Amino acid sequence: MQTSSRANRIQPSPTLAVTAKAKQMKAEGIDVVSFGAGEPDFDTPDHIKMAAIKALASGDTKYTPSSGTLQLRKAVCRKLQEENGLEYEPAQIIVSCGAKHSLYNIFQAMLNPGDEVVIPAPYWVSYPDQVLLADGKPVIISAGDSSKFKISPQQLREAMTDNTVAVVINSPSNPTGATYSPDALRELAEVILEHPTAVAISDEIYEKIVYDGREVVSIASVLPEMKERTVVVNGLSKCASMTGWRMGYAASVKSLAAAMDKIQSQSTSNPTSFIQPACIVALEQSRDFVNMMVEAFDQRRRRITELLNDIPGLTMDLPEGAFYAFANASGVMGKTFNGVTVNNSGELSGYLLDHAKVAVVPGNGFGLDTHIRLSYATSMENIEEGLRRIKEALAYNASHSSHTHCAVRRWGGWKNG
Ligand code: PMP
Numbered sequence: 001m002q003t004s005s006r007a008n009r010i011q012p013s014p015t016l017a018v019t020a021k022a023k024q025m026k027a028e029g030i031d032v033v034s035f036g037a038g039e040p041d042f043d044t045p046d047h048i049k050m051a052a053i054k055a056l057a058s059g060d061t062k063y064t065p066s067s068g069t070l071q072l073r074k075a076v077c078r079k080l081q082e083e084n085g086l087e088y089e090p091a092q093i094i095v096s097c098g099a100k101h102s103l104y105n106i107f108q109a110m111l112n113p114g115d116e117v118v119i120p121a122p123y124w125v126s127y128p129d130q131v132l133l134a135d136g137k138p139v140i141i142s143a144g145d146s147s148k149f150k151i152s153p154q155q156l157r158e159a160m161t162d163n164t165v166a167v168v169i170n171s172p173s174n175p176t177g178a179t180y181s182p183d184a185l186r187e188l189a190e191v192i193l194e195h196p197t198a199v200a201i202s203d204e205i206y207e208k209i210v211y212d213g214r215e216v217v218s219i220a221s222v223l224p225e226m227k228e229r230t231v232v233v234n235g236l237s238k239c240a241s242m243t244g245w246r247m248g249y250a251a252s253v254k255s256l257a258a259a260m261d262k263i264q265s266q267s268t269s270n271p272t273s274f275i276q277p278a279c280i281v282a283l284e285q286s287r288d289f290v291n292m293m294v295e296a297f298d299q300r301r302r303r304i305t306e307l308l309n310d311i312p313g314l315t316m317d318l319p320e321g322a323f324y325a326f327a328n329a330s331g332v333m334g335k336t337f338n339g340v341t342v343n344n345s346g347e348l349s350g351y352l353l354d355h356a357k358v359a360v361v362p363g364n365g366f367g368l369d370t371h372i373r374l375s376y377a378t379s380m381e382n383i384e385e386g387l388r389r390i391k392e393a394l395a396y397n398a399s400h401s402s403h404t405h406c407a408v409r410r411w412g413g414w415k416n417g
């Protein structure tokens with residue numbers, strides 16, 4: 001049967017693929033430590049679950065307006081006003097089946113063939129493929145470890161052309177945790193405003209998962225003109241640990257919201273009816289819960305950073321936000337371990353899964369092939385055990401050399417060099 005060129009031009013989501021593979025291995029009885037899943041390991045709080053159970057029991061089981069109930073969209077408006085200082089009306093809010101779905105709708109509603117979308121790398125895996133699905137052209141600009149994975153205004157200026165329709169901003173970032181300061185966002189906003197019609201698509205799904213008292217603001221709020229030029233994307237997957245529920249939302253100007261609503265009404269219709277009252281509860285009452293998670297993630301962040309840097313060939317600075325360790329593995333590329341040579345992030349991840357039974361996501365899906373991503377939204381025991389296994393799998397194989405002491409020194413050299 002024919003498959004479309006549209007479907008053929010994209011890849012399956014690598015993050016979901018690694019997670020599924022690790023789950024499958026576990027189901028087969030293999031003892032895998034998984035750092036794949038980009039989801040909090042905490043259960044959804046009971047008071048949110050109870051609200052959904054109550055809605056289900058009371059017959060909230062029918063279609064709702066395609067963009068979500070008015071009550072839910074009003075609750076989103078209150079959230080954006082109180083927490084982000086952004087004023088919207090319910091007609092500007094579209095609730096969808098996850099922030100991924102919101103982003104999909106945005107690109108479908110916004111792009112014409114050949115329109116360019118600037119995406120800073122490392123990027124979350126789905127942005128370029130969603131742009132391609134909408135016949136757009138991803139324009140990738142890269143920021144590495146040395147710039148703390150943050151692009152400069154100058155880089156953005158050089159990447160934008162008359163064909164630039166949007167710039168994706170994801171702060172805090174998946175996979176790097178990089179979090180732009182309000183001043184840095186203002187400088188990027190100034191560059192976007194140099195182009196009369198370009199907009200920011202601001203993915204703020206990790207806004208509450210930041211460390212060391214770092215300030216997080218929306219790019220929509222850094223200059224008065226920016227609100228009209230920003231599409232804010234957020235959801236409950238991360239901050240209320242509701243990944244399986246599928247709830248995300250976008251806030252924008254009314255014309256784009258109407259176009260998204262039209263697309264949603266002809267595709268998925270409304271987000272699930274009986275989760276919507278529970279999403280209001282989650283929007284209003286998950287502050288203590290997220291604070292508790294962030295405290296736990298912070299401890300794990302420190303530990304995983306320490307353990308990663310203790311492995312010869314791997315390096316990483318303390319991530320600023322989100323719950324991912326994006327480790328630089330260039331020190332092990334081209335080396336042979338247990339007879340397996342690893343030349344890129346895919347081969348390294350494959351080797352770690354086969355030999356150490358540890359699942360990590362290769363950096364190539366995020367636009368940086370020298371790195372691997374480990375989600376530390378998992379228990380401290382898993383972190384200790386997983387990193388022990390990685391260290392062992394990447395230990396210098398003494399059979400390659402009769403001078404063990406020399407080998408140990410050589411490893412130290414890679415690290416420092
Ligand atoms: N944006 C980013 C940066 C993400 O990491 C994710 C991962 N889940 C999403 C959007 C989508 O989240 P969801 O569809 O679960 O709301």
Ligand code: GLU
Nearest residue numbers: 013015016036037038174
């Ligand atoms: N966003 C999460 C991740 O990066 C979940 C998987 C996905 O939606 O791609 O792992």
